[in-house]
Amino acid sequence: MTSTSAGAAVGAHADASAGGGAGAEGGKACTPLTSYTGDALPYAGGNPFADYRRADLTRAGLGSLADLADRRLGAGVVVANDEFFAERENLLVRGPAVFDPERFGHKGKIMDGWETRRRRGASADVPHPDPADHDWALIRLGAPGVIRAIVVDTAHFRGNYPQAVSVEAVAAAPSASPDELLDPELRWTEVITRSAVGGHAENAFAVHLERRFTHLRLRQHPDGGIARLRVLGEVAPDPEWLAGLGTFDLVALENGGVVEDASDRFYSPPEHTILPGRSQKMDDGWETRRRRDTGHDWISYRLAEQGEIRAVEIDTGYLKGNAAGWAELWVRDGEAAEWIRLLDRTRLQPDTVHRFLVEPQAATHARVDIFPDGGIARLRLHGSLTAQGTDRLVRRTAALG
Numbered sequence: 001m002t003s004t005s006a007g008a009a010v011g012a013h014a015d016a017s018a019g020g021g022a023g024a025e026g027g028k029a030c031t032p033l034t035s036y037t038g039d040a041l042p043y044a045g046g047n048p049f050a051d052y053r054r055a056d057l058t059r060a061g062l063g064s065l066a067d068l069a070d071r072r073l074g075a076g077v078v079v080a081n082d083e084f085f086a087e088r089e090n091l092l093v094r095g096p097a098v099f100d101p102e103r104f105g106h107k108g109k110i111m112d113g114w115e116t117r118r119r120r121g122a123s124a125d126v127p128h129p130d131p132a133d134h135d136w137a138l139i140r141l142g143a144p145g146v147i148r149a150i151v152v153d154t155a156h157f158r159g160n161y162p163q164a165v166s167v168e169a170v171a172a173a174p175s176a177s178p179d180e181l182l183d184p185e186l187r188w189t190e191v192i193t194r195s196a197v198g199g200h201a202e203n204a205f206a207v208h209l210e211r212r213f214t215h216l217r218l219r220q221h222p223d224g225g226i227a228r229l230r231v232l233g234e235v236a237p238d239p240e241w242l243a244g245l246g247t248f249d250l251v252a253l254e255n256g257g258v259v260e261d262a263s264d265r266f267y268s269p270p271e272h273t274i275l276p277g278r279s280q281k282m283d284d285g286w287e288t289r290r291r292r293d294t295g296h297d298w299i300s301y302r303l304a305e306q307g308e309i310r311a312v313e314i315d316t317g318y319l320k321g322n323a324a325g326w327a328e329l330w331v332r333d334g335e336a337a338e339w340i341r342l343l344d345r346t347r348l349q350p351d352t353v354h355r356f357l358v359e360p361q362a363a364t365h366a367r368v369d370i371f372p373d374g375g376i377a378r379l380r381l382h383g384s385l386t387a388q389g390t391d392r393l394v395r396r397t398a399a400l401g
């Protein structure tokens with residue numbers, strides 16, 4: 001079976017072929033990237049991260065993927081069956097979970113994560129929870145996408161993390177209600193099979209499903225606390241929505257644009273330049289270290305698909321003493337094509353939105369060069385998909401189910 005309600009028994013919760021087959025490479029939906037199990041030591045004072053067990057996502061080649069569960073994209077924790085000790089919304093808070101050993105509230109220790117109460121068995125003779133007992137939360141991704149990895153971060157949950165977790169995913173309407181998501185007819189696909197995890201650790205899993213999903217169901221077996229959930233992947237936009245928009249930002253993360261590479265990620269990542277909305281503080285943008293050579297910094301991007309760029313915005317918001325001095329914009333049509341300059345080297349002002357109308361040019365990739373270093377907060381490449389770009393996007397989306 002592939003359809004269950006969120007509260008259904010875990011032993012019957014997912015179809016083995018969906019978890020291990022259906023588009024999975026090598027017959028497996030996921031591969032653990034870490035092998036942390038068991039308790040961490042009780043907190044002994046000092047830096048609580050001193051004994052934190054980290055996952056090296058950069059080494060696994062997953063370091064620069066977008067977090068599809070980013071609140072800035074519109075992700076949310078729609079509902080959970082229990083959040084007695086700590087609220088479900090903490091799962092998607094940005095940045096590492098904080099721990100204050102002195103902070104207690106009316107219900108217990110204040111924890112920065114999603115934490116449920118301790119489950120109990122059916123009677124005095126059966127005091128332990130049933131193996132099928134578990135808690136669950138439903139998460140809406142900020143943009144539909146293909147999931148490449150999931151991080152279940154149990155930071156500071158040292159003796160009260162779940163024994164195991166599992167994750168399923170579904171492609172539903174992005175604005176589906178809790179009732180619609182809890183419909184027993186909805187077909188969920190197993191993304192992470194029930195897997196033991198460790199306390200106070202970044203438990204990471206690579207996901208091998210070439211499928212487009214909008215929502216996740218995170219289960220913790222039998223109960224416990226999870227500090228953060230990160231869902232790394234690639235945005236797979238809705239071609240009908242983009243066609244309806246007509247003109248849109250071809251490089252925006254929410255529309256399927258990605259950062260392919262950058263010269264420098266020292267202070268803040270280049271992926272910030274394609275986030276929704278204006279930057280709100282300096283590290284919402286991209287900032288490089290100070291160059292002491294004669295080179296320059298740059299970011300290269302892949303557009304949502306082949307499109308014609310007509311209007312460009314370069315925003316240096318909140319970058320004041322460290323805005324890029326000048327910028328150029330280059331595009332190319334295809335991986336191997338020559339770069340063509342779309343915008344000549346142009347002086348930039350600090351903390352300013354710069355707008356340029358450019359000669360329309362079909363392109364699949366773009367590159368912004370900044371001179372000599374510094375930062376930009378946002379890059380917007382407004383235009384429309386070409387007929388070829390639309391056709392390829394429609395076929396790619398269909399192939400993702």
Ligand SMILES: NC(=O)NC(NC(N)=O)C(=O)[O-]
Nearest residue numbers: 085107108109110111115160
């Ligand atoms: N020390 C604790 O964190 N205890 C309990 N949790 C909270 N948040 O108080 C528990 O049972 O896991």
